Amino acid sequence: MPEKEGVTMEAEHTISVLVKNRPRVLARVSGLFARRGFNIDSLAVSTTENEAISRMTVASATDEATLKQICKQVSKLHDVVAVIDHSAHEVIERELCLCKVGVDRSQRAEVIQLCEIFRGDVVDIGNGSMTIQLIGDKSKVDAFVRLMSDYSIKELVRSGKIVLERGAQEE
Amino acid sequence: MPEKEGVTMEAEHTISVLVKNRPRVLARVSGLFARRGFNIDSLAVSTTENEAISRMTVASATDEATLKQICKQVSKLHDVVAVIDHSAHEVIERELCLCKVGVDRSQRAEVIQLCEIFRGDVVDIGNGSMTIQLIGDKSKVDAFVRLMSDYSIKELVRSGKIVLERGAQEE
Numbered sequence: 285m286p287e288k289e290g291v292t293m294e295a296e297h298t299i300s301v302l303v304k305n306r307p308r309v310l311a312r313v314s315g316l317f318a319r320r321g322f323n324i325d326s327l328a329v330s331t332t333e334n335e336a337i338s339r340m341t342v343a344s345a346t347d348e349a350t351l352k353q354i355c356k357q358v359s360k361l362h363d364v365v366a367v368i369d370h371s372a373h374e375v376i377e378r379e380l381c382l383c384k385v386g387v388d389r390s391q392r393a394e395v396i397q398l399c400e401i402f403r404g405d406v407v408d409i410g411n412g413s414m415t416i417q418l419i420g421d422k423s424k425v426d427a428f429v430r431l432m433s434d435y436s437i438k439e440l441v442r443s444g445k446i447v448l449e450r451g452a453q454e455e
Numbered sequence: 456m457p458e459k460e461g462v463t464m465e466a467e468h469t470i471s472v473l474v475k476n477r478p479r480v481l482a483r484v485s486g487l488f489a490r491r492g493f494n495i496d497s498l499a500v501s502t503t504e505n506e507a508i509s510r511m512t513v514a515s516a517t518d519e520a521t522l523k524q525i526c527k528q529v530s531k532l533h534d535v536v537a538v539i540d541h542s543a544h545e546v547i548e549r550e551l552c553l554c555k556v557g558v559d560r561s562q563r564a565e566v567i568q569l570c571e572i573f574r575g576d577v578v579d580i581g582n583g584s585m586t587i588q589l590i591g592d593k594s595k596v597d598a599f600v601r602l603m604s605d606y607s608i609k610e611l612v613r614s615g616k617i618v619l620e621r622g623a624q625e626e
Contacts, residue, residue, distance in 0.1 A: 300612070310498065311482070311489035318482035327481065330497040330550075330613035333600055339612050376578055376586055379501075380551035382619045408547055410622025415547055419590060429504055441471070441510050442501035443614035448553045451581025451609075 294345050296325070296422075298370045298377070298447050299355060301340040304363040305331060312361050313340065322346065322354050326379075326444030337365060343422075343445045374450045377421045380443040382407070383429065384415045386436035395435065402428050413438055421445075465516050467496070467593075469541045469548070469618050470526060472511040475534040476502060483532050484511065493517065493525050497550075497615030508536060514593075514616045545621045548592045551614040553578070554600065555586045557607035566606065573599050584609055592616075 303309045310329060317324055326343045344351075351369065359367040387395050392414065399406060399416050402424070408415035418428050422445055429440065474480045481500060488495055497514045515522075522540065530538040558566050563585065570577060570587050573595070579586035589599050593616055600611065 307494050308489045311485040314482040314485045318479045323478050326501040328499050328614045330615040333608040333611045380614055382617055384619055408622050413622035415619055437504040439619050440504045441617045441619055443499045443551055443617050444501040446553055446612045446614050448555055448586055448610050448612055451579050451584035451586060
């Protein structure tokens with residue numbers, strides 16, 4: 285994304301940070317983000333196929349210049365193995381959401397129908413609530429959450445976005 | 456889970472932390488975990504239905520006493536709204552995984568078959584690779600990753616576990 289001189293354009297960016305799986309590394313990375321005033325929209329951290337390495341996926345609305353700077357600084361931190369900026373590449377992006385909506389018996393059928401349209405799955409039904417599991421990119425999950433807010437959302441948790449670059453680019 | 460006197464039993468625990476959506480709060484919480492030597496297995500952070508509130512899901516193998524202590528300390532931090540320890544409750548637990556495996560054409564059919572058994576979805580195919588999306592609890596994702604390690608895993612990302620308590624308990 286080229287930028288006009290003097291114009292900073294904020295957009296949603298995603299970076300992956302591969303780190304050694306050690307106690308202090310998460311605090312070190314998030315501490316750097318905080319000191320730089322870099323606002324994190326979502327963060328997902330877990331192990332990879334190599335148990336010694338964890339992968340952090342950070343999503344943030346920021347401008348290109350700030351992003352480049354922060355990537356450079358993060359890559360210099362102790363126990364950071366690699367930093368991947370996904371801005372310029374085609375990626376597979378997914379997020380997982382669990383949403384518990386308060387519904388009485390008369391509303392169940394319509395919520396199930398909306399759930400089917402979004403290819404969500406009903407994973408739990410209580411007397412006055414229903415829990416739906418949904419997978420999609422951020423905008424799909426956003427749209428579903430907006431729709432569910434017509435009912436009473438009792439509890440909601442999102443994993444934050446995870447991404448992998450498409451396979452064709454690797455060959 | 457009652458504990459015998461003098462015996463500390465480590466087990467996988469999950470806590471949810473509801474925080475105000477402000478820049479420094481993630482660094483504050485992860486800094487506390489690091490200072491207490493509390494090792495985080497996975498962490499998922501994203502907004503909730505209320506844009507001012509984010510939800511962090513922390514998974515860690517620890518003993519009950521350390522867990523109780525850390526929950527108490529986290530709940531006292533600035534911008535922390537609530538801490539939920541899920542140890543004693545029945546929860547819906549899910550994790551999302553994207554796994555890119557190196558497969559040649561002759562291996563595609565068998566990987567697709569394994570993928571179907573785990574109810575995964577093939578979300579991308581390149582000339583020499585295939586990317587699979589899988590949703591399940593931690594043990595299911597662990598089993599799938601072990602299986603895929605028979606092939607060459609090129610890249611793998613997991614969201615970390617997210618949980619909601621089952622609806623019946625709320626009524």
